[in-house]
Amino acid sequence: MSDLKDQGTAINLLSCAKTFAGGVQALEPLDLEIAGGETVVLLGPSGCGKTTTLRIIAGLEEPDPGGRVMFGDDDVTRLPIEKRKIGMVFQSYALFPNMTVRENIAYGLMVRRMPKPDIDRRVGEMLEMMHIGDLEFRRIDQLSGGQCQRVALARAIAVQPRVLLLDEPLTALDAILRTRLRVEIDQLLRRLGITAVYVTHDQGEAMSLGDRIVVMSRGRVEQIGTPRDIYYKPNNDFVAEFIGTINRLRGIARGDHVEVAGASLPWSANRSGGEVEILFRPENVTISNLKSAHLKGNVVTSFFQGDRTKLILDGLGERQVIIETTDRVEFIAGQEIGFRIDPDSMIILNT
Amino acid sequence: MRRPWLFYSQFAFTIGVCTFLIVPVIMSMMAGITENFFLGIKSGVTLRWVYEVLDLYLDTIYLSLLIAVICLIVTLILGIPTAYVLAKKSGRWARMFEEFLVLPVAIPGLAIALALIVTYGGFRDFRTSWGFILVGHVLYTLPFMVRSVLAVLSSTDFQTLEESAASLGASFWQRFFGIIIPNCRSGILAGSLMVVTLSVGEFNLTWMLHTPLTKTLPVGLADSYASMRLEIGSAYTLVFLIMILPLLIGLQMFGTSKERKPAVPDEDPSEQANQQEIAR
């Protein structure tokens, strides 16, 4: 797999910023290196600049003066999208309603004036690859959302683009289909070994698809890293909050432990004085007996979810705490329980 | 829940309005094929008046059709690109241009005709050609073409379609002719029907712009109402109604039809086939 990956075109953004008419800065100067064959996910809430970044890579937006976009050794900053040899998949699929599935897939080849037999062959390959052979002569309005998505992917890949750009391709689909297509896209990207940039606001998608994730907010990059880095070692509050559920408690550092909600937690940093914040994820706790517990709280509600039970606790400061357990025990509202936090996955931030 | 008296009184009222609108139309059609209108239909049914109309006014029918077709071609060439640009640009200048474009519809035809005459009336050859009438018709019908196409463009996400075509390597002109125009077909069709219907029936401008040698159908109609017997006027009206009837029916079918896409659920067989594919 790794030898395939080297074939992809590297993307390099050099201090790309974007200010729209009216002075709104959608993107602060951004430097981003994407290796050939790598899949990078741009993740963040709406308005964070992820789509603007993608559109700058695509050539649909020009970066503010000073910014440069490199595809390998080519400077494509001034190149309009139609000359960049990219493939792009849109959130709304943007299939041409005046054409059949076949004509849609062939479109990019046709405008490149590829000879007819070559077009036929390539379209055939695409139809087979995306398992949509039986849809070949359908009109676009006769397709379901999932089928549209496959056609859109086939159309983008058919032209053998240097890089593949995907703008929230699964957002318009329902939850079950989304999960299924996520797997499919992942397999496809690995098989093609193409450089891909994938925009989403769904952290689940980001975690499962990205070799690396770029977490963005308000036009700024908050963190770039592998899914594991982002999840276990968030740089800051924003990243921690945005990726998955996380609990935060206020405490005071006292040497080798931290005082929280009348209890004490072990701490390796051994520093005294000052307020700190303790962050931990719901799944990184174990329910223990009250004596050996790090923290104690009262059950407000419990949600049985089959493989595990989610508990909402109070009595641990001003915010409620969410924990998960795989214990097959029933919990009653009002019950006091104690739990321990896995010290390796606990994050302590100075405030 | 329904109150019958309200239903029936509204129904009767609506029938009354309809009668008011339709009875004169039927009367004029009947009069056109009646031997002697004063005596009524019992005087006999004849096509004599229709033949007489064709004899007297056939050239006006030809001219009207000619002008309508050329007017359509001109409004297509001018209107579609203009609608596209207006859909694409949302700035103040674009809105001002749109306002300016619609002015010939907001201002009475009489005023525009006067303006054209005082400005270009001195160009003899132009003034006496049907091109002079054509200019008026294009001015008057162009906004309808533009609006019709613009309506379709603003109801579709053409911008994304265009971006996706561009991402596949299509140039500006390939996008305009290959993606934009085919996808506003319904608007172009509705606009075309409107343009032809309006051009064939235009009188306000045409009466001022015409010359004895360039008479269109409505000009001929006015002429026959003023100087011919009622049966001939009626027969002429009948000919006119028969000419625009297909256009009106077309307008009702395409002009007001709402395009509803059949929603295809995600559980159809091909999807399930893919599902199994993945499960393996």
Next chain:
Amino acid sequence: MDRHEYRNLVILVLPTGIFCVAFFLLPMARLVLIGASGERGIAAYLDIVTTPRHFESLIATLVLSITVTATALVVATISGLFLERNRFKGRGVLISMLTFPLAFPGVVIGFMVIMLAGRQGLIGIVSKALTGDKIVFAYSMAGLFVGYMYFSIPRVILTIMAAAEKMNPALEEAARSLGAPQWRIILDVILPALKPGLIASGAICFATSMGAFGTAFTLATNIDVLPMTIYTEFTLNANIAGAATLSIVLGLITWAALYIARNLSGSNVAAAG
């Protein structure tokens, strides 16, 4: 957007721009100048108020247009609401017939009025048979009123039906669930929903009635409405400057009516007919 695309858009819009400037903007500008070219200069534009004949014509046209608009709105609202909210056999045919006269030119409408209320018209025949008196009103302001109803009713009915279709039925059900009587529902829910459509189509009726020429021309040349006055000034009196000033004032009135309506209703309003 890159410079090439900007250039291409300009290329696309240029022919229309040239056409409209050459055949609309320049002629209208010239008309304005001609209007002010008389010995009294720009003051000629006050003629419409100071010359009794012109002023009366203006007032008569305004009164006629306002009456036509108001009547058409009431009639079409009743019928339009009925047609949109009820489903019955023959509804489609009824709608087709009601909207059929939409594209009739003014001259044909004039002829229809003659058919209805002219010397050999239906009303004349029926009234003569019933009372012995032949009622003929086609060749007067009343005939013009009937004629203008002809193109106004179909247009407003279409607008009302479109607006009524878009109306959220839950609003009416909510009002009913809160115990509102039928007349309150009409007042508080239905009419507010129709308001933009009423304003827009009302403005079109008004502007078209102000500027229509064909109907009056067919009925009689001595009906004293503004377009006829302009026509008479231009052809019979060869008073080109006078015709120009009246045309400009008339154009300003119709354009202003449509412009105001568009800003009030927030929708697109264009006159026709």
